[in-house]
Amino acid sequence: QLQLQESGPGLVKPSETLSLTCAVSGYSISSGYYWVWIRQPPGKGLEWIGSVYRSGSAYYNPSLRSRLTISVDTSNNQFSLKLSSVTAADTAVYYCARPIGPAAIYDAFDMWGQGTMVTVSS
């Protein structure tokens, strides 16, 4: 049974770097899929942040690309998000997810973590 669990600081200061990790259990990241980060500001809609493959190849939302790094750690079966120079606009629930298809960079998402709230504030 696949499970995804986000972890990281719940509070980040403006201009600093937001760092989150998604631990995957019940499936080996090395077996495939493009693993995904999605976020949702309070009371607002969903935003795809980016995807990473087992090889480390990453695909980013153009609006975040200059501040974003998504990486994979196959030895610990997890993947990570780093978003630099954060502002209040980056305050959101951050979800990690897995798409429904094993080979598609862009796809529907059938498996989600529970989400973790990150607030950007001094």
Next chain:
Amino acid sequence: DIQMTQSPSTLSASVGDRVTITCRASQRISSGLAWYQQKPGKAPNLLIYKASILQSGVPSRFSGSGSGTEFTLTISSLQPDDFATYYCQQYNSYSTFGQGTKVEIK
């Protein structure tokens, strides 16, 4: 960027009603369209993918249709558990979501 526009933003309905939500894409996306249901404090739950394929375990009262730029999600007979917010998502080019449609009790 492909923009996704959902309508209506809010929908008031009663148990047993037939409900339709529309999602329009700013350019053609073939059938790269998914629908999700989200309840407060929870992650979204996939209902439909490839515009019309029902995800495993999702009740058959949910259906999706459309292609190109216009898509619909239909709930044939609204149940108490269906009051939630619904999002469409295109994944033909990058991935973008609609702004959501809240289905509330009339």
